[in-house]
Amino acid sequence: MHTKTIAQLAAGLKAGEFSSVELTQHYINRIQTFDNGLNSYISLTEERALAQAKRADERIAAGKAHVLTGIPVAQKDIFCSDGVKTSCGSKMLDNFIAPYDASVIESFNNAGSVMLGKTNMDEFAMGSSNETSFYGPVKNPWNVDCVPGGSSGGSAASVAARLAPASTGTDTGGSIRQPAALCNLTGLKPSYGRVSRYGMIAFASSLDQAGTFTQTAEDAALMLSVMAGLDVRDSTSIDEPVPDYSASLNNDVKGLKVGLPKEYFADGLDADVAKRVDDAISEYKKLGAEFFDISLPNTHLSVPAYYIVAPAECSSNLSRFDGVRFGYRCEEPKDLEDLYKRSRGEGFGSEVKRRILVGAYALSSGYYDAYYLKAQKIRRLIANDFTEAFKQVDVIMSPTTPTPAFKVGEKDDDPISMYYSDIYTIAVNLAGLPGISVPCGFVNALPVGLQIIAPYFAEAKLLNVAHQYQQVTDWHQQMPETFK
Ligand code: GLN
Numbered sequence: 001m002h003t004k005t006i007a008q009l010a011a012g013l014k015a016g017e018f019s020s021v022e023l024t025q026h027y028i029n030r031i032q033t034f035d036n037g038l039n040s041y042i043s044l045t046e047e048r049a050l051a052q053a054k055r056a057d058e059r060i061a062a063g064k065a066h067v068l069t070g071i072p073v074a075q076k077d078i079f080c081s082d083g084v085k086t087s088c089g090s091k092m093l094d095n096f097i098a099p100y101d102a103s104v105i106e107s108f109n110n111a112g113s114v115m116l117g118k119t120n121m122d123e124f125a126m127g128s129s130n131e132t133s134f135y136g137p138v139k140n141p142w143n144v145d146c147v148p149g150g151s152s153g154g155s156a157a158s159v160a161a162r163l164a165p166a167s168t169g170t171d172t173g174g175s176i177r178q179p180a181a182l183c184n185l186t187g188l189k190p191s192y193g194r195v196s197r198y199g200m201i202a203f204a205s206s207l208d209q210a211g212t213f214t215q216t217a218e219d220a221a222l223m224l225s226v227m228a229g230l231d232v233r234d235s236t237s238i239d240e241p242v243p244d245y246s247a248s249l250n251n252d253v254k255g256l257k258v259g260l261p262k263e264y265f266a267d268g269l270d271a272d273v274a275k276r277v278d279d280a281i282s283e284y285k286k287l288g289a290e291f292f293d294i295s296l297p298n299t300h301l302s303v304p305a306y307y308i309v310a311p312a313e314c315s316s317n318l319s320r321f322d323g324v325r326f327g328y329r330c331e332e333p334k335d336l337e338d339l340y341k342r343s344r345g346e347g348f349g350s351e352v353k354r355r356i357l358v359g360a361y362a363l364s365s366g367y368y369d370a371y372y373l374k375a376q377k378i379r380r381l382i383a384n385d386f387t388e389a390f391k392q393v394d395v396i397m398s399p400t401t402p403t404p405a406f407k408v409g410e411k412d413d414d415p416i417s418m419y420y421s422d423i424y425t426i427a428v429n430l431a432g433l434p435g436i437s438v439p440c441g442f443v444n445a446l447p448v449g450l451q452i453i454a455p456y457f458a459e460a461k462l463l464n465v466a467h468q469y470q471q472v473t474d475w476h477q478q479m480p481e482t483f484k
Contacts, residue, residue, distance in 0.1 A: 001026050002162040003479065006071055006219040009165055013060055013070045020060070020070030024053040024114050027072050031116065031163045034483060038139050040148075040157040042077045043085050044117040052114040059112050067222055069112030074164035076155045077118035078125055079210075080199040081105045088201045089121040089133040089151075092327045092347035102199025103231045104168060104210050111226045116164050120154030123349045124318065125170055125203045127151050128178060128421045129411065132351045137408055140183060141480045142446055146405035149179030149421075152213070156183040159213045161483040166214045166223055170200060172207045173306055174400075174425030177437040181400035181449025184439045184478060185213045186466065188220040191457050192432035193238035195224075196231030204313035205236075207306075207429045215476055217438065217466035221245035224459060240457050248460045249467040254288030256465065259393035263299035264424050270403045276441035276448040277399045283472055284397075292393055296385040301378045302427040303419055308362050308375035309430070314352075315359030321347065354415070383431040390455045395465055398424050400437040400449035424451060434459050438466045439475035447475075 001023060004012065012018055028046055035041055049072065056070035080086045080098035082105075087093045101109065108115065122132040130138040130153025138153040140146040141161040148157040152169030156179035159167050169176040171189035180187020188211045195210040202208060212223040225245050231237045260281070265274065281291060323329040323343025330346055333339035348356070362371040389396060401421055411418040428435040433456060437449035450469075454462040470476050 002030060002165070004165070005215045006068070006165050006222055007216070009071055010067050014065070020053040020056040020114060021050060023070065024049050024072050024116070027116055027164060034161055035163060037144060038141060038157050038161055039136050040120055040138050040154040040161065040163060041074070041117045042087055042089070042120050042135050042154065045084055045115055048084070049114050049116050056112045056114060066111040068108070068226055070114065071166070072114045072116045072164060073108055074116050074119050074155060074158045074167035075105060076121055076152055076167065076169050078121060078170055078201045079105050079168065080201070081115065081118065084118065086118065086201070087134070088125070089123045089135065090348065090352070091134040092321050094134065094328065096327055100199060103196035103233065104200065104227055107226050119152070119158055119167055122151035122153065123352050124201070124314070125151040125172055125175055126314070126351050126355055128174065128418050129406070130154065130179070131408065131412070132349055134349060139408070140405050141483055142184065143405065145407055146446065147182070147408055149182035149405065151175040153179050155213050156180055156185055156187070159183070159185055159215070160480065162479060166212060166219055168210060169213055170208055170210050171429065172204050172310060173429050174422035176211045176213065177400050177425050177435055177449065177451060178422060180213055180437040182405040182447060184447035184475070186215060186217050186220050186439070186476060187437045188212050188224060188459070188463070189428065189435045190224060190228065190459055191434045193236050194434070194457065194459065195227045196234040196237045198231055198233040202317040204310040205317060206313060207310060209429070216470055217436070217463045218246070218249060220436070221249060221463045243460045245460050245463055248464045251464050252288065253284065253465055253468045256289040256395065257393040258284065258289050258291050259294035259389050259396045260291055261294050261296045261299065261389070261396060261398060263296055264398035268402050268420070268423065269399060270443070272443040273399050273401070273403060273448050276443065277450055280440040280450045280469065281397065283469060287468060287472065294389050294393060294396070296389060296427065298378065298381045298385050299427060302382055302430055303423055305375040305378040305382065306426045306430060307358070307419060308371050309379060311355040311359030312362050312372050313359070315356045315363065318352070318356055323347070379430045382427050386431045386433060395461065396453040398451045398453070400424060400451040404443045404446035404448055428453055432456065434462055436462050436466050438469060439478070440473070441475055
């Protein structure tokens with residue numbers, strides 16, 4: 001059962017080939033067998049999952065099912081889930097039982113899907129390797145000496161090892177697309193505002209966006225249909241109609257205009273990764289797509305601008321974790337100041353502290369104009385680059401990451417090199433655009449991802465373009481030998 005996609009599982013449930021309880025139990029067994037070596041889950045919500053599965057079976061029997069009814073899904077531990085520990089990968093929230101459901105969780109509940117558990121992640125979603133989690137690193141199912149990418153590393157590893165048919169993630173600078181590329185998955189980051197951020201623990205509010213990890217673009221369309229839409233509880237949620245994402249998957253891509261930004265194929269790109277991306281481009285040419293060289297001239301400013309904007313917003317967002325209202329509190333504080341200092345000092349890990357320090361500095365008086373305001377202006381230039389490009393082309397393609405998965409520990413002492421693993425994904429967040437990563441081959445038995453970027457709210461186009469490629473290639477069907 002675990003090799004099937006959501007679409008296939010939904011058909012199986014509908015035809016009565018298996019029940020949701022059987023399916024859920026199968027995944028729970030797999031998690032118990034395989035997850036010790038991967039560490040992809042922080043919490044397994046077995047009892048709740050089986051109860052949800054039982055209700056799903058009743059709903060299917062009553063003929064009131066949604067496509068996702070009875071389908072198990074793993075949720076990133078950044079989404080508040082009522083009555084379940086929601087840690088955000090941090091010691092700070094190790095004792096936090098959320099008192100309500102995030103909008104994303106609520107949407108899956110309403111659709112009748114089953115939450116298997118909460119997946120591991122970099123602390124407060126800061127990282128590109130899932131090594132900053134309080135709960136320990138996540139391993140890449142393709143090679144356990146390598147990282148799965150981050151920050152949604154647990155969500156990616158769980159689906160790659162088929163310990164869940166699909167999962168959710170969040171992408172602030174690449175945290176869905178990068179781990180999807182490193183784990184051979186389809187990873188979708190929707191437009192900013194497409195999916196509600198209500199109940200999703202904030203890292204950098206103007207960049208954070210929830211999305212999905214699936215085997216196929218077809219499954220991503222099903223997942224997005226559940227998650228997308230206006231939510232008045234999130235003031236940045238957008239009132240745009242939600243199209244039927246599955247309806248346009250089969251449109252052909254003949255005459256599709258694709259831009260290849262020269263800055264995304266420059267120095268720093270691994271030659272073998274470049275070859276796999278070239279092969280994907282050749283496939284699209286066979287399908288009738290037309291390619292154009294384009295330029296996104298401010299690309300080199302995206303990582304520096306991001307590392308001002310994201311830390312600035314995180315320093316403000318994370319000020320709520322003060323040891324007073326919820327979360328970790330130090331033992332026997334001497335006075336209020338000691339309580340703040342030690343609770344935050346002991347509760348946060350070093351990467352989070354680094355970001356808070358950088359952000360507080362960039363926002364401080366005298367530096368605000370020089371750093372924060374400047375970064376915001378650069379952000380506008382980067383968004384304008386895309387707007388100009390989309391006057392000439394329908395979508396943009398590039399590698400998702402400059403290299404395949406790197407070794408656990410390899411970038412420990414070099415945060416800047418870690419930051420550059422998002423070089424091709426970050427600008428998309430700064431501009432608020434939708435992007436997807438699809439499997440396009442292997443280098444030394446490690447997966448490579450092709451990134452496709454579309455204009456605002458053109459997720460249907462993005463999914464269609466990805467789906468057409470998956471009709472003529474089988475990279476996305478490959479799974480790691482050890483987890484078969
Ligand atoms: N790797 C980037 C960072 O560390 C992006 C993280 C994310 O998208 N959540 O900030």
